[in-house]
Amino acid sequence: MTITSTATTATDTGHGITRTVTVRPGMCGPGSLFPGQLGDWTWETVTAQCGTDVFSARDASGNPTYLAFYYFRVRGDRTLHPRSLTFGDRLTVTSGCYDQGTESVLTLHRVDRAGTPGADRPLDLAEFYERPRGGTLYVENFNRWVTRSAPDSNQGLVKSSPPDFRNDGLPALPAAYSPRAVYREARGAHTFRAPDEPGFTPLDTTVEIEHPVDVVRDVNGVGLLYFASYFSMIDEAALALWRRLGRSDRAFLRRVVVDQQVCYLGNADLDSVLVLGAHARTSTTTPGEEIVDVVIRDRDNGRVIAVSTLHTVHDLHGSHDPKGHA
Amino acid sequence: MTITSTATTATDTGHGITRTVTVRPGMCGPGSLFPGQLGDWTWETVTAQCGTDVFSARDASGNPTYLAFYYFRVRGDRTLHPRSLTFGDRLTVTSGCYDQGTESVLTLHRVDRAGTPGADRPLDLAEFYERPRGGTLYVENFNRWVTRSAPDSNQGLVKSSPPDFRNDGLPALPAAYSPRAVYREARGAHTFRAPDEPGFTPLDTTVEIEHPVDVVRDVNGVGLLYFASYFSMIDEAALALWRRLGRSDRAFLRRVVVDQQVCYLGNADLDSVLVLGAHARTSTTTPGEEIVDVVIRDRDNGRVIAVSTLHTVHDLHGSHDPKGHA
Numbered sequence A, B: 001m002t003i004t005s006t007a008t009t010a011t012d013t014g015h016g017i018t019r020t021v022t023v024r025p026g027m028c029g030p031g032s033l034f035p036g037q038l039g040d041w042t043w044e045t046v047t048a049q050c051g052t053d054v055f056s057a058r059d060a061s062g063n064p065t066y067l068a069f070y071y072f073r074v075r076g077d078r079t080l081h082p083r084s085l086t087f088g089d090r091l092t093v094t095s096g097c098y099d100q101g102t103e104s105v106l107t108l109h110r111v112d113r114a115g116t117p118g119a120d121r122p123l124d125l126a127e128f129y130e131r132p133r134g135g136t137l138y139v140e141n142f143n144r145w146v147t148r149s150a151p152d153s154n155q156g157l158v159k160s161s162p163p164d165f166r167n168d169g170l171p172a173l174p175a176a177y178s179p180r181a182v183y184r185e186a187r188g189a190h191t192f193r194a195p196d197e198p199g200f201t202p203l204d205t206t207v208e209i210e211h212p213v214d215v216v217r218d219v220n221g222v223g224l225l226y227f228a229s230y231f232s233m234i235d236e237a238a239l240a241l242w243r244r245l246g247r248s249d250r251a252f253l254r255r256v257v258v259d260q261q262v263c264y265l266g267n268a269d270l271d272s273v274l275v276l277g278a279h280a281r282t283s284t285t286t287p288g289e290e291i292v293d294v295v296i297r298d299r300d301n302g303r304v305i306a307v308s309t310l311h312t313v314h315d316l317h318g319s320h321d322p323k324g325h326a
Helices: A032-050 A125-129 A179-189 A227-245 A249-254 B035-051 B127-131 B181-190 B227-244 B249-254
Strands: A009-013 A016-022 A066-075 A090-099 A104-113 A135-145 A200-212 A256-264 A273-283 A289-298 A306-311 B009-013 B014-020 B068-076 B092-097 B104-113 B137-145 B200-211 B256-264 B271-285 B289-298 B305-315
Touching: A016 A032, A032 A066, A032 A104, A032 A135, A032 A227, A066 A179, A066 A227, A135 A179, A179 A256, A179 A306, A200 A227, A227 A256, A227 A273, A227 A289, A227 A306, A273 B181, B014 B035, B035 B068, B035 B092, B035 B104, B035 B137, B035 B227, B035 B289, B035 B305, B068 B181, B068 B227, B092 B271, B181 B256, B181 B305, B200 B227, B227 B256, B227 B271, B227 B289, B227 B305
Parallel strands: none
Antiparallel strands: A009 A016, A016 A090, A066 A135, A066 A256, A090 A104, A104 A135, A200 A273, A256 A306, A273 A289, A289 A306, B009 B014, B014 B092, B068 B137, B068 B256, B092 B104, B104 B137, B200 B271, B256 B305, B271 B289, B289 B305
């Protein structure tokens, strides 16, 4: 008996890896499961293309080293976005790595609904960065090799790639597409969009909430804050702002995140209290279109550990709003 | 190029399906990711063995129907348990379904570390239920087909199997191993262990905390409470009890859950407030051995929606307690 309808199949033809995937409960929903799945695909892709087993990597000193997420972008549209995925959907995912030196790597994933024309086309940087197609989800993961600088701490992680990590076989990324310029700007401005971007007006309402690290939900299998849990914390802040604006949880679950960028600037110890701040700008031309900026700080030392910008569209008075449905 | 080190491979030889798996960040850690992965394997196994695509199943009326988790057990030992899994571990997982009629199914998973002698042995019910091996994790999932009785509600889910669901090719399960007797008892007693079990003394300290459904973290891709999130809520209650006993979060993360049973009695609407209650019994003979019972209720209607019992062992004064490590 063969498992045809649910197994993930992966083939690597030339540079890109193409997977055919059935969406499972463990990789969809409003939480952080889909970003978590994307991250696992990144580690699989780097393992396949860069000569090192990312899942059990060690640096030259023999210490565990992690291919940490530093910049994460998920960009879709109103027809295909993370919340549009549900049980049983069939996806074609094409993935590939690009050279970013010996200590980091860029991984791109293109997600199409299986069976759509061209779903098996090769990765195309011009399409990815300049001419995205409708109905396609584009994911960028920029990762850096880090290890703990002290066994007792999640702070002060230091660069440390495994000796067998090979970047020299990877295609180059044109400078115009470099994620470094993007996240460098966001790191300083605390937003990925120009603060004075035309067509948007800041809302007066903002929120700032405390989030003690949740050792049940926020921690990964090596005792660090799990990168995907940042997505939940970002949404926790966005939801707090949403409620303060007098909007319903159901409308929140219905909103569409067409684009989200996250820059991970640090980790935190498990006894930390984080402060999640959110503010938003609303479109002056398209009702329901907003830009939401979220900044995550470590309360006690003030360090910013993440910056995220979400581009969302919503309809507060959706005609279809069944109780309990998203 | 082939993806040898990270891809999950699955073969179905005779009755059991054997997978070789690399533990990814998205399937380990103290949260609910590992139970979520187990649940996905159950849906894959049923899809392979019962003639229906569980991921996109519909009942005879054409309504979506879900193979809901009703009883879930994860039983290991001090050497192999959910929290012992970390990035890069290699596992051999053997899975199979057993006949439980036309509206439900039992799925067993046996998890061994890859490469241990006999890791590829067939599923053996006598081993599973009567002579478990050290270093092996045994997982039971009893699932029932349910659909919403009203599109607006997560309450009152009703039985509804898809027409192509085939149970007649499945092996029978001897009555002595039936999960029904187990969960029926727990449903009434609110524990899976005899309340007066010799060798344990109840602790006076108990907790009861409110948990408003978290629409960011507790909801699955079809707008129901996600079965795996119950594991996080159960641990949230267990942690609250742990803290009230004056114990540290780090010691909580180090504790070993050698056995956990959960019975899912209901779902809840997304605007519900749940009440999580926990109490514990401590071994009179083995220091650090405890039985913890957790009951989850819907605050407003009082319905019990889940009962769980955990069998745990801990060492509050572990010699190795690096800050931030689990």
